[in-house]
Amino acid sequence: MLSHRIIGISCGEVYERSCKRRTWTELEDAHISAVTIMLQICVIFCLLSSVFSQSTPTLPKKGRNFTIHSSQLVCSLPGPAGPPGNPGAPGSPGAMGPMGPPGKDGQDGKDGERGVKGNGGDPGRTGNQGKPGVKGREGVIGKAGPRGLKGLRGSPGVTGKKGPKGESGDVGEQGEQGGCNCAGTARAAFSVAVTKSYPKERLPIRFSRILLNEGNHYNVSSGKFVCAIPGVYYFTYDITLANKHLAIGLVHNGQYKIKTFDANTGNHDVASGSTVLHLEQSDHVWLQIFYSEQNGLFFDPFWTDSTFTGFLIYPDQEYLNESDRKANAQGDS
Secondary structure (H helix, E strand, O other), X not given: OOEEEEOOEOHHHHHHHHHHHHHHHHHHHHOOOHHHHHHHHHHHHHHHHHHHHHOOOOOOOOOOEEEOOHHHOOOOOOOOOOOOOOOOXXXXXXXXXXXXXXXXXXXXXXXXXXXXOOOOOOOOOOOOOOOOOOOOOOOOOOOOOOOOOXXXXXXXXXXXXXXXXXXXXXXXXXXXXXXXXXXXXXXOEEEEEOOOOOOOEOOEOOOOEEEEEEOOOEEOOOOEEEOOOOEEEEEXXXXXXXXXXXXXXXXXXXXXXEEEEEOOOOOOEEEEEEEEEEEOOOOEEEEEEOOOOOEEEOOEOOOEOOEEEEEEEEEOHHHHHHHHHHHHHHHHO
16 A cells, blocks of 8 residues: 655645645636636646656555655646637537517507598498488478368267356245144254263163253163164263273274273373264164273262263254155145
């Protein structure tokens, strides 16, 4: 085995001490190219090879150590840069690169000169019919044509409006005095009062104290007024209440015509109502409580009353005519 040494220092150390510091400083200042560095490395290897080749014949077959003095090593430093060489021959053209992105649109060119008018084209096919136009103004009325033949008689027209009232005629002769029983037959009136407090709900209230009962049309037993003379009637009621609320209504043939409600405030109060009704013969009218436990009607014989009143305003004309006919028939007999 061969061992290469240079008097206690390795070749790398000799190179480093003698050359490295100056070489890198000069490289930094002169910007030596990579080719110069490679040349220095080649020189060092050539020197080492020559030394090794000179010491080879003296070596026995077995490996020995040999010594090289530092004076035998010459460190080659790079010289100044030489003149630039001649340009080389142009290389072969490279492959075509990829297509670049499209460039921006250029500015619009100027309008060209107006061309010569061309020949007229062939006529096109007929288009669709357009919409009707706006109706024009009415024209002047033309002259009347010749008179036509007389037509057939038409149907009677609609009856015209009633004309103005004519003048009064002469007064006729006075007729004979007729019989009339109106004053004796067309009478109906009543006014009644209660004698008990808190009547039952949804039943006719019985006003058992009679103040007036002209014609006896009020029935004390049922508490209902029964119409005997058809016509227009007036009905009214004034009811004293205490201790309870009062919900009372006037009933005509089972249908409520008016309803009144009065709340109990802790004191005595009065609820009232009135209406006008047209009654036929045998119609029934009465008062009753229309809500449960709202029967606060109160009676005190010493200082308060609750009353129900009604009377005929005027009878029906047919009833009067029939009464007159009957009266006249009795007078003739």
